[in-house]
Amino acid sequence: MTISEILQSVLVFHVNAFYGLIFFFQANFFLLLGLPAAVYLAWVEIRAKSVLSADDKRRVT
C-alpha cells in the first residue's frame, strides 16, 4: 500500500464522515438548535459550581 493510497483512503473516510454528519443533521434539524442550548446549560452549571466551591470564606452572596 503506497502513501498516496493511504492518503486517499483517509480522505474518502473523512469525506464520508462529513457527509454522514450533514445528512444526520439534515434529518434531525432540531438537534442543531437543541444541542447548543444543552451546551450552554452545562456551561452555566459548571461555572456556578466553580464559584460555589471556591475556597474562600469571605464570599458574600
Add this chain to the structure above:
Amino acid sequence: MTTELYGTENPRAHIIYPKIARPEELMAKLKIAAFYLGVVVFWLIVASIYRGFGRSWIIPAVSVMWIAGAVTAFVARNDEENTTRETRWVILGFLGFLLIYRSILPFIVPLSSAQMAAALDINIPAVSGAAIAGMLQSVLLLASVLTPVGFLIWCGQKIRQFHGRRSRQAVFERVKGVKRAMRGDDQ
C-alpha cells in the same frame, strides 16, 4: 483597613478566587459534563428507538425544552443553577418515561380480550382489543405533548416571577431614593 476594604459598595470586587481548580472541584465539573453528555446520548437513543415518531416529535420537543431552559437560565440570572438542574432532570424523566413505556408495551399488548376478561373477571367484548391499541397511542401522544408544554409553562412563570421581583426591587429603590432625598443625604 477591613472597613476600608469591605465597607465599599461592591464587596465582590475585592474577593479573589483561586485560579486553579482543586481535584474535587474538577471532579464535580466532570460529573456535570458527563451527566449532560449522558442525557444527550440517551435522548438520541430514545429518539432512534421510536423511529419516525422520535425523529418528528421527540427530537424537536426535547430541543424546545433545552432551549426554554437555556433562555430561562439566561434571563432569570438569580436562579440559573436551579433552572439548569431542573431542566436536565425534567428531560431525563421525560425520556425515561418514554423508554419505560416502550419497553413495557410488548408485555401488555399480546394479551387478548378473552385473557383480559378472565384476568379481570368481567365481560370484555372482542373489539376492545382495538380500543386498547388506540388508548396506548393516546397515552403516548398525551404524555409526550403535555410534558414539554408543562415545562414551557414552568419556564414562563419563572421568567415572569423574575421580572416581578425585579420591578418590586426597582420600586423599593425609588422609595429609598425619595426618603434619602427628604432626609437631605441624597448623593
